[in-house]
Amino acid sequence: MARFIHVLLVLSLSLSFCLLPETASAQLRPNYYANTCPNVESIVRNAVTTKFRQTFVTVPATIRLFFHDCFVQGCDASVIIQSTGSNKAEKDHPDNLSLAGDGFDTVIKAKQAVDAVPRCRNKVSCADILAMATRDVIALSGGPSYAVELGRLDGLSSTAASVNGKLPQPSFNLNQLNSLFAANGLTQTDMIALSGAHTLGFSHCTKFSNRIYSFSRQNPVDPTLNRTYATQLQQMCPRNVDPRIAINMDPNTPRQFDNVYFKNLQQGKGLFTSDQVLFTDGRSKPLVNAWATSSQAFNNAFVTAITKLGRVGVKTGKNGNIRTRCDAFN
Ligand code: HEM
Numbered sequence: 602m603a604r605f606i607h608v609l610l611v612l613s614l615s616l617s618f619c620l621l622p623e624t625a626s627a628q629l630r631p632n633y634y635a636n637t638c639p640n641v642e643s644i645v646r647n648a649v650t651t652k653f654r655q656t657f658v659t660v661p662a663t664i665r666l667f668f669h670d671c672f673v674q675g676c677d678a679s680v681i682i683q684s685t686g687s688n689k690a691e692k693d694h695p696d697n698l699s700l701a702g703d704g705f706d707t708v709i710k711a712k713q714a715v716d717a718v719p720r721c722r723n724k725v726s727c728a729d730i731l732a733m734a735t736r737d738v739i740a741l742s743g744g745p746s747y748a749v750e751l752g753r754l755d756g757l758s759s760t761a762a763s764v765n766g767k768l769p770q771p772s773f774n775l776n777q778l779n780s781l782f783a784a785n786g787l788t789q790t791d792m793i794a795l796s797g798a799h800t801l802g803f804s805h806c807t808k809f810s811n812r813i814y815s816f817s818r819q820n821p822v823d824p825t826l827n828r829t830y831a832t833q834l835q836q837m838c839p840r841n842v843d844p845r846i847a848i849n850m851d852p853n854t855p856r857q858f859d860n861v862y863f864k865n866l867q868q869g870k871g872l873f874t875s876d877q878v879l880f881t882d883g884r885s886k887p888l889v890n891a892w893a894t895s896s897q898a899f900n901n902a903f904v905t906a907i908t909k910l911g912r913v914g915v916k917t918g919k920n921g922n923i924r925t926r927c928d929a930f931n
């Protein structure tokens with residue numbers, strides 16, 4: 602019997618060793634390019650800083666691009682692929698309609714800067730450049746600095762159809778948010794922390810117009826929305842507004858990566874249902890209150906969460922490669 606158990610143990614151990622490279626997340630590490638392109642981080646940071654000085658939109662556009670990349674087929678830069686002919690790529694899915702072009706441009710510019718250095722040419726993946734650029738724009742807008750894990754390969758497919766059901770909707774309740782994030786290995790805590798990225802950037806009026814005009818028969822305005830804020834939103838976003846109009850998601854400090862997002866939620870100033878629910882639902886409210894009080898605690902949780910986000914569905918081996926152009930397959 603003892604021998605049988607021993608055999609079983611050895612068997613299952615060797616089995617899990619065989620499976621490990623396939624199932625476990627890739628071995629990402631901060632110094633991945635130490636030998637191939639030792640200055641990659643400063644090259645990327647300089648390119649991102651140049652782009653940041655040209656337009657602030659670089660910041661929210663890059664962060665959101667990273668999120669959308671990771672939630673659809675993993676962090677593999679598949680979101681950056683341009684559609685060609687009949688193949689509609691991820692970026693042409695309606696949920697991507699509002700991905701600002703400056704995020705794509707940031708990665709393409711940084712890739713050009715990396716490839717301009719002879720020893721780095723074709724050595725650094727677009728997926729890693731997007732991860733580094735995201736880290737850099739967060740720091741440039743006043744957020745925490747952190748060591749970014751590297752070693753992702755670029756994905757080999759990108760289709761609009763693959764986006765279906767993979768991205769959270771602004772109408773989501775807490776259960777819907779939690780289950781989508783859990784499907785990506787992220788906890789409710791990670792989800793609340795990452796939602797703090799809505800301290801930056803813009804939203805088009807259509808994404809929340811139901812909350813200010815047609816919430817329910819009894820309440821045309823969502824009762825969890827601050828009255829004063831609701832009136833301001835109605836002024837900025839009149840009925841049948843030009844669909845291109847976008848407004849700041851954080852009405853107070855839209856260009857600062859800070860914890861004001863959580864203070865806004867306490868005052869009923871979460872723009873989406875998916876934002877405000879974090880305060881109205883008793884399961885997430887305590888963390889909203891904690892992070893509204895302590896920006897240090899929020900920053901720590903954010904760094905943990907975005908590091909985990911960066912590990913989602915990473916491609917290795919023959920499942921990926923290093924693209925010569927970030928917007929096209931080799
Ligand atoms: C929790 C569920 C989430 C939902 C439902 C959601 C939904 C949205 C929507 C509807 C917009 C506005 C798009 C537009 O009209 O232009 C937006 C913008 C944005 N989201 Fe999220 N998002 C979520 C989580 C995240 C996460 C995890 C991140 C990054 C860590 C993020 C980063 C951003 C940024 C930076 C913008 C502004 C983009 C810009 O100004 O170009 N969001 N989000």
Ligand SMILES: *[C@@H]1O[C@H](CO)[C@@H](O)[C@H](O)[C@H]1NC(C)=O
Pocket residue numbers: 827828829830867868869
């Ligand atoms: C609504 O917002 C105003 C100022 O913008 C603030 O003074 C007030 O406390 C908020 N109301 C609630 C219920 O939080």
Ligand SMILES: CC(=O)N[C@H]1CO[C@H](CO)[C@@H](O)[C@@H]1O
Pocket residue numbers: 692693694695697698699700701702
């Ligand atoms: C930034 C970007 O490429 N956005 C595209 C998203 O998808 C729509 C079509 O569904 C395109 O028109 C946009 O150009």
